[in-house]
Amino acid sequence: MIKIFKYLLLLIILLTVLSLILLRQPTFQDRLLEVGMANIANPESFLPKEDALTAVVCGSRSPINDPNRAEACILVQAGTKIFIFDTGNGSIQNLNNWNTPWNRVEAVFYTHLHSDHIADIADLHIATWIAGQRNSKQKVFGPEGVQLLTDGIELAYTKDYSFRNEHHGDILAPLDVVGFETHTIDLENPVLVDDGDLKITAYSVSHDPVDPALGFRIDYKGRSISISGDTIYDKNLITYSQDVDVLFHESMSVELLDRINNIAKKTNNFVVDTVTVDILDYHTPILDVVKAANEANVKHLVFYHHLPAPRNQLMEDIMYRGVDEIRDEWTASHDGTMLVLPLNSEEIEISSVN
Numbered sequence: 180m181i182k183i184f185k186y187l188l189l190l191i192i193l194l195t196v197l198s199l200i201l202l203r204q205p206t207f208q209d210r211l212l213e214v215g216m217a218n219i220a221n222p223e224s225f226l227p228k229e230d231a232l233t234a235v236v237c238g239s240r241s242p243i244n245d246p247n248r249a250e251a252c253i254l255v256q257a258g259t260k261i262f263i264f265d266t267g268n269g270s271i272q273n274l275n276n277w278n279t280p281w282n283r284v285e286a287v288f289y290t291h292l293h294s295d296h297i298a299d300i301a302d303l304h305i306a307t308w309i310a311g312q313r314n315s316k317q318k319v320f321g322p323e324g325v326q327l328l329t330d331g332i333e334l335a336y337t338k339d340y341s342f343r344n345e346h347h348g349d350i351l352a353p354l355d356v357v358g359f360e361t362h363t364i365d366l367e368n369p370v371l372v373d374d375g376d377l378k379i380t381a382y383s384v385s386h387d388p389v390d391p392a393l394g395f396r397i398d399y400k401g402r403s404i405s406i407s408g409d410t411i412y413d414k415n416l417i418t419y420s421q422d423v424d425v426l427f428h429e430s431m432s433v434e435l436l437d438r439i440n441n442i443a444k445k446t447n448n449f450v451v452d453t454v455t456v457d458i459l460d461y462h463t464p465i466l467d468v469v470k471a472a473n474e475a476n477v478k479h480l481v482f483y484h485h486l487p488a489p490r491n492q493l494m495e496d497i498m499y500r501g502v503d504e505i506r507d508e509w510t511a512s513h514d515g516t517m518l519v520l521p522l523n524s525e526e527i528e529i530s531s532v533n
């Protein structure tokens with residue numbers, strides 16, 4: 180037995196020495212680099228290829244900072260079509276890191292015009308324009324005021340667009356599709372997409388003084404998702420989210436915000452003291468989120484837009500205390516949390532892109 184261990188140890192040492200020698204050989208280095216470059220030049224998409232309804236959290240935090248999370252963003256894939264709901268700060272970096280097939284992005288939807296939901300719109304535009312080679316302007320749907328946002332971005336990026344066109348030419352960077360095709364959502368006509376298989380419906384939520392503030396429901400071949408945006412506990416959200424497979428809902432821990440507030444008071448941090456009180460009246464406390472999800476008969480509840488975002492498992496455990504007692508199926512999402520809803524099935528497959 181001891182002899183076998185000796186031979187094994189010798190073999191491991193020999194292999195380690197051999198790989199160290201190989202790693203210094205230019206031919207071997209070139210071969211390894213080629214494999215790495217192939218992944219950069221022609222990356223594999225992280226999204227499933229099967230016909231299903233899929234959602235990926237591309238940003239799970241609120242404006243309260245967290246070094247490992249982006250602000251609000253949810254990507255939805257229905258069959259081969261991709262839709263993005265909100266583009267908070269850091270979300271497009273996430274989607275680039277995960278090799279998003281930008282050529283399949285059909286439209287972007289904004290729940291409301293707070294900065295933590297819109298900040299990356301310019302990067303989204305560049306990604307679909309150049310990497311995605313879209314053949315029309317970027318479709319954007321949002322509440323009243325969204326035209327101001329897209330006009331402003333077009334104005335601010337006028338020089339960037341013309342410099343890129345000058346350098347890369349009309350085929351790679353065509354100016355006729357630069358900019359946005361903007362749709363201001365009118366809740367009198369809330370169905371924004373309806374092609375028989377796929378339906379996307381806007382509904383109003385309560386995030387006063389942000390008005391209008393919207394949620395969205397996505398139905399695809401018998402599977403369904405609802406996205407809350409920012410809201411207090413809201414009966415309209417419950418109506419529109421009735422019986423959905425998955426509800427993505429914003430999430431506020433009053434207990435953790437209170438603790439942050441106490442420390443801010445003691446240390447005379449006026450900004451944190453004020454903000455942690457101000458935000459209490461336009462977000463939903465966690466147990467009220469669960470109440471809404473249960474009343475809507477939602478199958479799986481996903482918390483996102485955490486206020487504050489838990490920095491580790493301990494903080495997450497404290498933040499979501501009491502949820503298990505009133506709901507079985509739920510997830511506190513991170514950047515990269517992915518839910519796949521296969522067709523003709525009740526299954527919800529949960530995994531992580533990261």
Ligand SMILES: [Zn+2]
Nearest residue numbers: 241293295409
């Ligand atoms: Zn927000």
Ligand SMILES: [Zn+2]
Nearest residue numbers: 291293386409
């Ligand atoms: Zn907001």
